[in-house]
Amino acid sequence: MTDLYKLVVATGLCLCSAVAAAAGDLPTNPSRDCDPIGRPRPGCLPQSGRTTPSVSQDQPTRTLTDDEIQKDKQRQKERAERAAKIPLLYPSVEEIATETKAMKEHSDITLASNRQTLSATADGSKYTIFLDDEKYPVRSLTITCDPRNVAAIGRPKYDSRGPGLYPLELVTFQPGKCVLRNKDFSANIVIPDLPPE
Secondary structure, X not given: OHHHHHHHHHHHHHHHHHHHHHHOOOOOOOOOOOOOOOOOOOOOOOOOOOOXXXXXXXXXXXXOOHHHHXXXXXXXXXXXXXXXXXXXXXXXXXXXHHHHHHHHHHOOEOHHHOOOEEEOOOXXXXXXXXXXXXXXXXXXXXXXXXXXXXXXXXXXXXXXXOOOOOOEEEEEOOOEEEEEEEOOEEEEEEEOOOOOO
């Protein structure tokens, strides 16, 4: 019974201390945890004779000597030379030219398609268009179809050349006829009915 009594008294004292501390009634030891790195604890008293260090006291400023300036310039030059030797993540001019040539050669509608009639299928197929970027800019390309929603022009999913440049995609949806135009370039697109299954 005595042990149980001691346990109840000790628990009661702990609860009273916690309530008093939460209310701010308990005195705190000014020398304990009153100078933390972050925000000081409530109830901490400032210690006399101590000042908060400032940046100017910790890091005094001074002018650099000519020798230090020259050494810093030399280090910057060496870093720039090392950085120049790191291979770039972007393709080189030659790689871009090779890729552009391959796109032109493998496109379905090119400058050679001018005044031609091309056949397509009405099943959502995609056909690549690659004309001359300067002579026939993308912004001048139009398509006229009968019926109206036979086909549409969009950008290919994977295109490293960027917006405003070829290639583009012609997507065909249903049977009909279209005319692709850009200045003096024109190509007829015929989309016949799908054969019965």
